[in-house]
Amino acid sequence: MKEHLQFETLAIHAGEQPDMRDGAAGDVAAPIHLSTTFARHEVEKPTAGYEYTRSLNPTRRALEEKLAAIEGVGHGLAFSSGLAAETAILMGLLRSGDHLVASDDLYGGTKRLFNQVLAGFGIAASYADVLDLDAFERAITPSTRMLWVETLSNPLLKVADIRSLAAIARRHGLILVVDDTFLSPCFMHPVALGADIVMHSATKYIGGHSDVLGGVVMTDRDDLYERIQYYQNAAGAVMAPFDSYIVMRGIKTLALRMERHADNALRVARFLEEHPAVGQVVYPGLDSFPQRELHRSQATGDGGIVSFDLRGSVADAKRFLSRLKVIALAESLGGVESLVELPALMTHSSVAPEERQKIGITDTLVRLSVGIENADDLIADLRQALA
Numbered sequence: 001m002k003e004h005l006q007f008e009t010l011a012i013h014a015g016e017q018p019d020m021r022d023g024a025a026g027d028v029a030a031p032i033h034l035s036t037t038f039a040r041h042e043v044e045k046p047t048a049g050y051e052y053t054r055s056l057n058p059t060r061r062a063l064e065e066k067l068a069a070i071e072g073v074g075h076g077l078a079f080s081s082g083l084a085a086e087t088a089i090l091m092g093l094l095r096s097g098d099h100l101v102a103s104d105d106l107y108g109g110t111k112r113l114f115n116q117v118l119a120g121f122g123i124a125a126s127y128a129d130v131l132d133l134d135a136f137e138r139a140i141t142p143s144t145r146m147l148w149v150e151t152l153s154n155p156l157l158k159v160a161d162i163r164s165l166a167a168i169a170r171r172h173g174l175i176l177v178v179d180d181t182f183l184s185p186c187f188m189h190p191v192a193l194g195a196d197i198v199m200h201s202a203t204k205y206i207g208g209h210s211d212v213l214g215g216v217v218m219t220d221r222d223d224l225y226e227r228i229q230y231y232q233n234a235a236g237a238v239m240a241p242f243d244s245y246i247v248m249r250g251i252k253t254l255a256l257r258m259e260r261h262a263d264n265a266l267r268v269a270r271f272l273e274e275h276p277a278v279g280q281v282v283y284p285g286l287d288s289f290p291q292r293e294l295h296r297s298q299a300t301g302d303g304g305i306v307s308f309d310l311r312g313s314v315a316d317a318k319r320f321l322s323r324l325k326v327i328a329l330a331e332s333l334g335g336v337e338s339l340v341e342l343p344a345l346m347t348h349s350s351v352a353p354e355e356r357q358k359i360g361i362t363d364t365l366v367r368l369s370v371g372i373e374n375a376d377d378l379i380a381d382l383r384q385a386l387a
């Protein structure tokens with residue numbers, strides 16, 4: 001695919017050029033190849049490069065090409081979930097005795113993977129506040145191999161300064177991994193800012209319809225790609241052909257959806273900021289957002305997540321959540337439908353209360369994933385539930 005094409009065009013066409021050879025049907029949407037194995041002419045040579053679907057599948061291949069194209073890098077890889085993608089990065093690149101430094105307010109499942117699973121294989125993680133780059137650098141030891149950050153972070157939307165972190169990574173010879181799930185490839189390209197690897201839970205904005213689980217990895221480094229791809233085949237948590245098709249379909253409308261997510265989120269955030277029952281509102285598009293300048297310097301949009309503190313008790317917060325009619329009370333985010341949750345009792349309940357306090361997750365902090373419904377309907381729903 002031509003390099004000068006823009007994001008929206010690549011999102012639709014990359015990886016899916018119609019096959020116009022004699023006898024081919026010329027599908028404009030890549031077909032779903034469910035076959036697990038592929039016939040060949042010769043014993044030693046797979047005829048079209050395909051042998052067995054765990055190793056390589058034409059539908060997953062089309063998605064992986066699209067992912068590389070929309071990130072503007074050489075390689076994309078698709079896994080069965082975001083955590084499977086993370087596992088492939090970690091197990092593919094690290095060894096027993098290695099250490100990584102990560103931001104302290106990571107997705108709970110990522111922290112669980114680091115602390116409960118990797119630790120058992122002799123891979124240690126330490127945590128630092130991404131707002132304090134000196135602390136991040138101080139946490140680096142002689143056995144550190146990797147830095148791992150999320151931006152925007154969950155649920156407080158802290159911004160990691162990717163350019164500065166990349167400089168730290170270079171200085172110490174480390175691999176910088178960015179989990180960019182919250183902004184999607186539509187609003188930020190971490191590799192262009194200096195990251196070595198970007199990963200996403202495709203379950204969120206990339207899939208975008210709360211109907212497929214997936215994880216994706218993009219990198220421009222051949223050496224890292226080869227090791228992660230080796231692990232992908234060796235361990236086997238690949239994205240299935242049907243899921244690959246669904247994720248490709250999601251990517252085609254990613255730009256349209258992200259624009260509407262962001263427009264709606266800004267309107268909702270402004271409404272909440274004016275409401276007497278609401279305390280602090282966190283959204284990168286608000287003038288009050290503390291890291292607005294840094295965010296604007298590395299992202300082209302503000303995303304669809306709004307976090308806010310409700311005044312009152314946990315019981316008041318529960319009452320508010322149960323009164324919502326359009327906005328569903330559910331974990332997850334990034335789908336076309338608006339979802340709301342209480343991190344302290346839901347997504348972040350496994351984080352110790354003292355730790356939550358330290359990070360700034362109060363018991364009445366609400367995380368809202370603003371969907372692409374009509375914003376007036378969302379605001380009316382919030383207004384009646386806050387009354």
Ligand SMILES: *Cc1c(COP(=O)(O)O)cnc(C)c1O
Pocket residue numbers: 081082083084107109110150154179181182200201202203204213214215
């Ligand atoms: C959901 C999520 C993950 C995990 O992805 P799954 O697809 O649920 O395995 C990782 N990172 C972030 C930021 C997420 O929101």
